[in-house]
Amino acid sequence: MAGAKEIRTKIASIKSTQKITSAMEMVAASKMRKAQDRMAASRPYSEKMLQVISHLARATPEYRHSFMAAERERKRVGYIVVSSDRGLCGGLNSNLFRRLVADIKEQRANGVEPVFCTIGNKALGFFKRFGGQVLGQVTHLGDRPHIEDLIGTVKVMLDAFEAKEIDAIYVAGNTFVNTMTQRPIIRQLVPIIGEKQSEMPLHWDYIYEPDARVVLDALLTRYIESLVYQAVVENAACEQAARMVAMKSASDNAGNLIDELQLIYNKARQAAITQEISEIVSGAAAV
């Protein structure tokens, strides 16, 4: 049986780990709520934009922006990979990467070469190990991601698309199902897959200033940025939820372990006392 002192130090070290994990759990819980609010707050903007874009697309059928053009033959595709900056959030990032690797394999089997833009530390680290061409990256978005920080990374991809270096852009990130479940998902960003809207006849049109194309161009870029931003905010909410669950189970495990070690420690101590008494007694008997 291990010495009582060793067990005591072990208990102390597990206790301090448990303190850290339970603190992280509470922090994650409060951050998750805020992240969810941000997730909801970003929706009206892109919904409104989609509405205007689909109106414009119908109002000016002769002008097709390349983002809305029909699919072209795919040789290279771009992935914007949204990950967390920090670890200790369960299998969140590794699930995403596993899903991504499966997708990449499929693309390669069809003779399509993928390139990447990464958002967050973990994705960057992954592609360092995994290999693959990374065109742009941004890390350390913090708890409150700002759209400014994403403009550059998104533009790298959009520029590559317009230069016909890549033929489609996907965004890979986690979707928030509920606190316990986050699902990795890969969505196509460009060309924009328009949801089939009811073809209502146009009775009216906007007055454009300066003209429809300029307005549409500006809208499309912002729309795509806002979709990426949403993916980032959603991933942030997922990160906090996953961390909360992971830290909760770590704290629980630590608690169980402490109980068990405490029992072993008590037994060891009792055994030592019994032994001491029996030594004294037998010593006394010998005298």
Next chain:
Amino acid sequence: MAMTIHVDIVSAEGAIHSGQATMVYATAELGEVGIAPRHTAFISRLKPGDIRVENEQGEQEHFYVSGGMLEVQPHVVTVLADTAIRARDLDEAAALDAKRRAEEALAGQTAQFEYAKAQAELAEAIAQLRAIEKLRKMKAS
């Protein structure tokens, strides 16, 4: 009651304002515009500047936007505000920055060593706990 028009000012990061107004003023690309209720459908880019919303009590509220889009329908005005200052060369610079960061990050190690180390240690401790827990369950069964 005075005629009013509904005004929504939204940005990608959240709603900024929503309410009724009797008049809205904004800095459009080709000059300042004033929008009264039942204005005809109109869409324009916005220049950085003020948006003034006049409510039924005649009070004016000011919002600063650093650009964006203005969409007007007879009963609704929507301002899709940018939260960042946008210009072609600024966007270009941001894109170049993103590329440069990617190259740097893939080329060399950056100094986030302390945090990474601490995190690795904690992750190890948690992994140990989990392993022990599993072992214990195996023994029990």
